[in-house]
Amino acid sequence: MKQLTKRANFFKFTNGTKVPLPFSDNEYENRLKGLRKIIVDNDLDAVILTSMHNIAYYSGFLYCSFGRQYACVVTSKRSVVVSANIDAGEPGRRCYGENLIYTDWERDNYFKAIISLVKKAKRIGIEKDHLTIERYQNLIDCLGNPEIKDIAPFTMAQRMIKSKEEIVLIKSGARIADIGGEALVKEIKVGASEIDIAMVGRDAMEKAIAKYHPNSELRDTWVWFQSGINTDGAHNPVTTRKLKRGDILSLNTFPMISGYYTALERTLFVGEVDDDSMKAWEANVKVHRRGIEIIKPGVKCSEVTDELNNLFSELGYLHRRTFGYGHSFGLLSPYYGREGKLELREDIETVLKTNMVVSMEPMIFIPEGEPGAGGYREHDILVINENGAEDITKFPFGPEHNIIK
Numbered sequence: 001m002k003q004l005t006k007r008a009n010f011f012k013f014t015n016g017t018k019v020p021l022p023f024s025d026n027e028y029e030n031r032l033k034g035l036r037k038i039i040v041d042n043d044l045d046a047v048i049l050t051s052m053h054n055i056a057y058y059s060g061f062l063y064c065s066f067g068r069q070y071a072c073v074v075t076s077k078r079s080v081v082v083s084a085n086i087d088a089g090e091p092g093r094r095c096y097g098e099n100l101i102y103t104d105w106e107r108d109n110y111f112k113a114i115i116s117l118v119k120k121a122k123r124i125g126i127e128k129d130h131l132t133i134e135r136y137q138n139l140i141d142c143l144g145n146p147e148i149k150d151i152a153p154f155t156m157a158q159r160m161i162k163s164k165e166e167i168v169l170i171k172s173g174a175r176i177a178d179i180g181g182e183a184l185v186k187e188i189k190v191g192a193s194e195i196d197i198a199m200v201g202r203d204a205m206e207k208a209i210a211k212y213h214p215n216s217e218l219r220d221t222w223v224w225f226q227s228g229i230n231t232d233g234a235h236n237p238v239t240t241r242k243l244k245r246g247d248i249l250s251l252n253t254f255p256m257i258s259g260y261y262t263a264l265e266r267t268l269f270v271g272e273v274d275d276d277s278m279k280a281w282e283a284n285v286k287v288h289r290r291g292i293e294i295i296k297p298g299v300k301c302s303e304v305t306d307e308l309n310n311l312f313s314e315l316g317y318l319h320r321r322t323f324g325y326g327h328s329f330g331l332l333s334p335y336y337g338r339e340g341k342l343e344l345r346e347d348i349e350t351v352l353k354t355n356m357v358v359s360m361e362p363m364i365f366i367p368e369g370e371p372g373a374g375g376y377r378e379h380d381i382l383v384i385n386e387n388g389a390e391d392i393t394k395f396p397f398g399p400e401h402n403i404i405k
Contacts, residue, residue: 015089022258045121173262180253265379276372
């Protein structure tokens with residue numbers, strides 16, 4: 001079919017002025033400085049970032065894919081977000097650095113835009129933990145088969161240590177998670193449904209984000225509120241199940257501020273707790289409290305895990321554990337996982353350092369039909385400092401606080 005007019009494969013376009021980003025220009029410059037050191041240390045000509053977390057980390061722009069591809073191309077002198085034309089001017093308004101827009105008119109316009117930025121680069125850094133095999137091969141073919149280096153582990157290491165500005169934002173997120181929890185608890189009563197209770201917590205957090213972070217995008221804040229058998233999985237979705245007296249509950253609030261997630265999780269009961277459930281709950285709380293106490297710089301993730309495993313074993317619940325004791329917190333945890341080298345698990349030897357941010361979140365699960373059935377978990381967020389760790393989650397935990405009458 002003959003084209004009546006020649007349409008651009010990619011172009012630059014500005015619509016309005018830059019909006020305030022979640023961090024200062026100096027913060028983004030420091031992040032790019034760290035990335036450019038990775039470029040120099042690995043003798044690279046350019047880096048092509050493709051993941052939501054790294055594009056947001058280095059540019060401030062948080063994309064919404066809907067099947068389209070995005071990138072942030074960084075060289076020694078430039079940082080350019082490559083975005084789809086469907087987003088028009090928003091990526092340019094919400095990124096630090098430049099923006100190049102590709103069109104849908106031809107299938108490979110995304111790659112043509114990238115080629116225009118890296119030109120004859122011979123050594124390029126990419127994120128192998130993000131690209132599919134198909135997209136990886138397409139990228140290599142379009143770039144003329146350059147030498148490729150996986151820089152994902154280096155960017156992960158950079159993100160694991162939080163800046164002062166990041167810690168301020170994360171602390172605000174923890175406070176807003178508490179706000180959601182406090183609003184939610186007021187709605188707990190026999191006969192109320194999970195979804196009705198969850199919506200109250202979500203709305204409270206979104207209002208708080210709008211109040212305290214008026215320049216942020218309001219997106220992807222949510223609540224998982226589970227009851228009874230639905231508490232068996234930490235990430236089980238909300239349902240219409242109605243609460244009954246004696247139900248075990250799991251409160252989970254997740255505010256997102258400009259791509260940064262925090263979380264609050266608490267075990268609660270409706271009205272009363274039977275003896276077997278109380279025993280299991282108190283055991284999990286004891287492990288949770290001990291975990292908070294031992295998080296400090298110089299300790300290995302595996303060492304934290306070993307000590308808590310021993311405690312669970314003494315209490316008779318080690319076989320009830322369902323996942324690790326915690327993980328890094330910061331940018332986009334639920335979307336892509338988290339920094340995999342900063343998890344409190346048996347097989348992670350990473351040494352905890354000042355300005356890392358981790359959760360403490362032990363969980364045990366007892367199957368339906370057994371005494372004390374349900375999923376028990378608590379979740380606090382800790383900022384590691386020179387002397388230990390600051391617990392920035394303030395919502396109380398344990399039976400003395402969370403049997404809701």
